[in-house]
Amino acid sequence: MGQNEDSQQLATLKQKYGFDKPISTQYLYYINDLSPVSFHSNKKEHYTFLKKQKYNAIPLFTLAQKTIVLKTPYLRESFAKQGKRVSQVLLETLPNTFVLAVSAITIAIIIGVLLGIVSALYKDRWQDKIIQILSTLGMSIPSFFSAILCAWLFGYLLHDFTNLEMTGSLYELDDFGEAMHIKWKNLILPAVVLGIRPLAVVIQLMRNSLLEVFNQDYIRTARAKGLTEFQIIKKHALKNALNPVVTAISGWFASMLAGAVFVEYIFGWNGLGKEIVNALNTLDLPVIMGAVLIIASLFVIINIFVDLIYLWLDPKVKLE
Numbered sequence: 459m460g461q462n463e464d465s466q467q468l469a470t471l472k473q474k475y476g477f478d479k480p481i482s483t484q485y486l487y488y489i490n491d492l493s494p495v496s497f498h499s500n501k502k503e504h505y506t507f508l509k510k511q512k513y514n515a516i517p518l519f520t521l522a523q524k525t526i527v528l529k530t531p532y533l534r535e536s537f538a539k540q541g542k543r544v545s546q547v548l549l550e551t552l553p554n555t556f557v558l559a560v561s562a563i564t565i566a567i568i569i570g571v572l573l574g575i576v577s578a579l580y581k582d583r584w585q586d587k588i589i590q591i592l593s594t595l596g597m598s599i600p601s602f603f604s605a606i607l608c609a610w611l612f613g614y615l616l617h618d619f620t621n622l623e624m625t626g627s628l629y630e631l632d633d634f635g636e637a638m639h640i641k642w643k644n645l646i647l648p649a650v651v652l653g654i655r656p657l658a659v660v661i662q663l664m665r666n667s668l669l670e671v672f673n674q675d676y677i678r679t680a681r682a683k684g685l686t687e688f689q690i691i692k693k694h695a696l697k698n699a700l701n702p703v704v705t706a707i708s709g710w711f712a713s714m715l716a717g718a719v720f721v722e723y724i725f726g727w728n729g730l731g732k733e734i735v736n737a738l739n740t741l742d743l744p745v746i747m748g749a750v751l752i753i754a755s756l757f758v759i760i761n762i763f764v765d766l767i768y769l770w771l772d773p774k775v776k777l778e
Contacts, residue, residue, distance in 0.1 A: 473503075473505070474505075475505075475534075476505040479505070487505055487506065488534075488747075490506060491531070491532040491533070491534060492531045492532070492533070492751070493531070494528060494529060494530070494531065495518075495526065495527070495528055496526070496527060496529065497524045497525070497526055498515070498524065498525045498526075498527055499523060499524060499525075500520070500523050500524070500525060501523065514529055514530055515527035515528065515529040516528045516529065531545075532545075533545050533548070533744065533747070533748035533751070534744040534748075535744060536742055536744055536745050537740070537741070537742045537743065537744060537745075538736075538737070538740040538742040538745075539742075544744045544745050544747075544748040545748070547733065547745055547748075548730065548733070548745070548748055548749060548752055550728075551728060551729050551730045551732070551733045552715075552729075552730055552752070554627060554628050554629075554727060554728050554729040554730075555714070555715060555718070555722070555729035555730040555731065556715060557628060557645065558628075558645065558648055558649055558652060558714070558718065558721075558722070558727060558729060559652070559711060559714030559715050559718070561645055561649035561653075562648075562649045562650075562652035562653035562656070562714060562718075563653065563656060563707060563710060563711045563714060564653075565649060565650065565653040565657065566653040566656040566657040566659075566660050566707070566710070567660065567703075567707060569657055570656070570657045570658075570659075570660025570661045570664060570703075571660060571664050571703070573589050573593075573661045573664075574660060574661045574662070574663070574664025574665045574667075574668065574703075575664065575668060575691060575696075576589065577589040577590065577661065577664075577665040578664070578665045578668035578669050578672070579687060581669065586665075589661060589665075592658075593658040593661040593662055594658070595658075596654045596655060596657060596658030596661075597655060597658040597659065597662075599654070599655075600720075601651065601652070601654075601655065601718070601720045601721055602720035602721075602724065604651050604654055605648070605651045605720060605721050605724040605725060606724060608647050608650065608651050609624045609625070609647060609724060609725060610624070612647060613625075613647060621643065622643055622644075622646060622647055623643075623644060624725075625724075625725055625726030626641055626643075626644035626725070626726060626727075627641075627644060627726060627727050627728040627729075628640060628641065628642075628644060628645060628727070628728070629641070629728075630644070644725075644727075647725060648718075648721050648722065648725040648727050651721055651725075652714060652718050652721045655710075656706070656707065656710040659706050659710070660703055660706060660707065663702045663703050663706055664699065664703055666702075667699040667700075667701070667702050667703065668691075668695060668696075668699045670699075671694075671695045671698050671699045672695065674698075676694060677690060677694060677695060680693075680694055701768065704764060704767055704768070705764065708760055708761065708763075708764040711760060712756055712757045712760045712761070715730075715753075715756045715760075718731050719731035719732070719734060719735055723735050730749060730752075730753075733745065733749065734746065734749050737749070
């Protein structure tokens with residue numbers, strides 16, 4: 459409220475958001491807002507008074523002074539953005555984070571699996587040692603440091619050659635400030651930086667898993683039949699070696715969707731991570747709470763999806 463704050467306005471604002479109630483009651487209000495089936499008062503002075511434009515609610519039936527409704531989860535309104543819905547704030551940033559995360563994890567999977575295979579095939583040779591050194595460096599360098607380094611090197615020093623910018627998001631205004639356009643080149647640096655650490659992990663896991671699979675009896679049988687190394691990897695070894703890789707990838711992908719805070723903030727990428735930082739700086743608690751709920755939901759969904767992938771990779775895995 460700034461300098462316009464007075465006792466009457468403060469009391470009105472507290473009543474609007476339910477802050478005049480005990481903490482336990484406020485918590486129940488929040489759970490009621492989140493629940494698809496919720497209870498609402500028929501009295502206008504109550505916080506839970508049913509406003510269809512607020513909740514997009516479908517009334518089911520009335521019980522005493524309460525109306526039970528079916529609605530979409532309501533994450534409330536942002537404090538810092540003039541009453542803008544939290545769901546709208548998150549939906550504006552989540553697609554950008556999704557594009558960035560998918561791009562980064564795709565880079566990590568493709569390059570990581572290929573380099574892991576090469577490293578396993580040339581075990582203890584110079585190719586393997588070089589890949590292991592690069593992999594160790596990739597896991598050791600913090601994301602914020604590699605982001606600053608890449609932005610400075612490729613976006614500033616080598617800008618004339620790369621034509622890449624130090625900062626920028628997926629959608630940007632044109633030179634006249636009239637329309638938004640997609641700038642795919644702004645995706646390159648943050649996607650590469652975000653993919654460095656999972657790439658290093660995938661290389662190590664793929665190498666170690668393949669070396670373990672190569673010692674199995676059925677691989678020796680395949681070699682005795684005269685199959686080439688490429689045929690052995692493609693038909694027999696690769697699928698069985700992917701289990702630990704899938705586990706690692708799922709965790710990294712969920713973390714990326716949760717918001718690559720440092721990478722997004724340094725490159726000015728308008729994603730969930732950057733929005734969380736802005737919300738923390740402005741104490742925009744509804745946005746922070748909504749972001750945490752979205753992140754938790756994404757982790758649950760991705761882990762369930764990974765369990766289903768395990769069934770395809772390893773038929774011995776059965777759902778209880």
